[in-house]
Amino acid sequence: MTQRPQFYRFHQGERQLPFDATEYDARLAGLRRIMAARGVEAAVFTSMQNVAYYSGFLYCAFGRPYGLVVTASDCVTISAGIDGAQPWRRSHGDAITYTDWQRDNYWRAVASVTGPGRTIGVEGDHLTLTASAALDTFLAPAARVDLAAATMRQRMYKSPAELDLIRAGAAVADIGGHAIRDAVHPGAREIDIAIAGRDAMELEIARRFPQAEYRDTWVWFQSGINTDGAHNPVTARALRPGDILSLNTFPMISGYYTALERTLFLHEADADSLRIWRANVAAHELGLSLLKPGMRCAEITERINAFFAERDLLRYRSFGYGHSFGILSHYYGREAGLELREDVDTVLEPGMVISMEPMLTIPEGQPGAGGYREHDIAIITEDGHENITGFPYGPEANIVD
Incomplete structure (x- = not known):
């Protein structure tokens, strides 16, 4: 034999x-x-x-x-x-x-x-x-x-070729975001809207990278109480006017993960929701201003913490304010040495890629209940950063009629 x-x-x-x-x-x-x-x-x-x-x-x-x-x-x-x-x-x-x-x-x-x-x-x-x-x-x-x-x-240090791929991923994430925004209307289910965003991204990845393997691109589109966690799975909940919405697109290109995350409201946002939303947007913009060479991850975290504490919102912070990008996804590859947390002392240097993504979660029953999150991707440069996320944020752009 x-x-x-x-x-x-x-x-x-x-x-x-x-x-x-x-x-x-x-x-x-x-x-x-x-x-x-x-x-x-x-x-x-x-x-x-x-x-x-x-x-x-x-x-x-x-x-x-x-x-x-x-x-x-x-x-x-x-x-x-x-x-x-x-x-x-x-x-x-x-x-x-x-x-x-x-x-x-x-x-x-x-x-x-x-x-x-x-x-x-x-x-x-x-x-x-x-x-x-x-x-x-x-x-x-x-x-x-x-x-x-x-x-x-x-x-953690990306090559020029990696940066080009990550930029392409961010552009694909924006395309998914626009497809999702277009699909939002009363009665639409989270799953239906998520499918629209995912399909748009996969088709765009195939157009840009015809020789690649296609897998693992996904969307988390959350509404109402389902916005309280950043990684909550999609459900069949139907949208209602006045809902808080969380748009999260995640294109995967040859193992490389990028993301777009935005808060939206359907038709209208009440005064309490607008106050919290605008505070989170302001924290997001503060955080972006701090993404530059020489800044320590812990220092950036402390600055944003102080901003929220002054507004009595720090207790609603959900997690760290950002993380590295590259070969990673929701089930592999975390670069934990480049996260915006109190216990990370890594100094930002050119060639690193990091997100800014503050999130506040207000419990049900309180004014402005829901999860608020904005997310941009920044490439650290010699004198600051390059923001490669193009989708607009904030109440002026994302109250969907």
């Missing part, structure tokens, strides 16, 4: 990646400098964000392990046979496919690249207890080094 392989290489078709080879070579060169400084001989990445950042391949796990192994000379994705040759077509470097007829063939494939007894770099914030035990069994590392923080910091 023919012996089935534990792993093999399945390479066919033309390669199509989000960026050209020089972009990935530069990323890998930066990674190898990090590895050399820490004495790492082989890095074993398991998160979607790092696999995609260094190779271009955004995997779909579906209960199976995936990874990327980087050494001084190799860059190899490790993928399951169910994906055929797609991982190779979407990877920079080599690609190995493991078979599922024998348990732990994934780790045998990883070990074929790392070799035994090496100093292994891992992602301490992603490696599970089960995977950690398997790594020790199959790689027998001489030592482990956590590369999660260092690789996150590398991802």
